[in-house]
Amino acid sequence: MMAQLDVGAAMPTRTFRITRADLVRYAAASGDHNPIHWSDRQAAEVGLPGVIAHGMLSMGLASTAVSDWAGERAAVIEYGTRFTRPVLVPDTADGVELTVDGVVGEVREDGTVRVDLTVRCGTQKVLARTRAVLAPGR
């Protein structure tokens, strides 16, 4: 199975639908009740076009994609990203769709593996420099 963690190995594309209900759920689970994630009015007050998803929700969903793919083989020990573009979530039944892709960028001498992730909402990248380092056999 470790052969799949060679440089260039790609994760299967994952998609996650995000609705306003998911933002409420993440707010409760995380304790992040910032009103820009539930109030259009308060989002507008800080210059946003509308309610946006928690950056940490996008980051968390992307980590789920990595963890699901790695399975028992490896665990995420380092994980970082920049939040470059807000994920606007309209108050509709369908919300928006987040797409996560990843490829193994480096296999290090200590056995850890760097996975470089691409996270998009529609066609636009919403995260940048998103990298997870996996340690095998943990």
Add this chain to the structure above:
Amino acid sequence: MLNPAYTGRTYPPTAPYEVGREKVREFAGAVRAPAGGGDVAPPTFPIVLSMHAEKQVVDDPDFGFDFSRVVHRDQRFEARRPIRVGDRLTVTVEVVAADSVDGNDVVTLRGHIREADGGALVCTTTSTLVSRKENTQ
């Protein structure tokens, strides 16, 4: 006004946080991690502890950082081990940077998450937050 003299300041460790099974389950559900994950929390779960600990900074009037206008710019986790159900953990918050750039206040906070008993490091979280300037349009 943001007080740049806070750079390098460290707050006292928080009271121990006990990691509950249902909290881990709720968080895993919110990020759609498998429910069968057992006792191990998802990789971004430490944000729950560090954000809570950062309330010390939020509530510090002398720091002068307007959290009502905050957006998250960068986030990083470095874990020595995953957080597990039953862990008792404290967080020590450090102000790594506090600068005003082009009217926006930019703050980097680091949370050192340690075992309450013995002090072994479990995870370090680093968050860069931007408090957006008032919209003058």
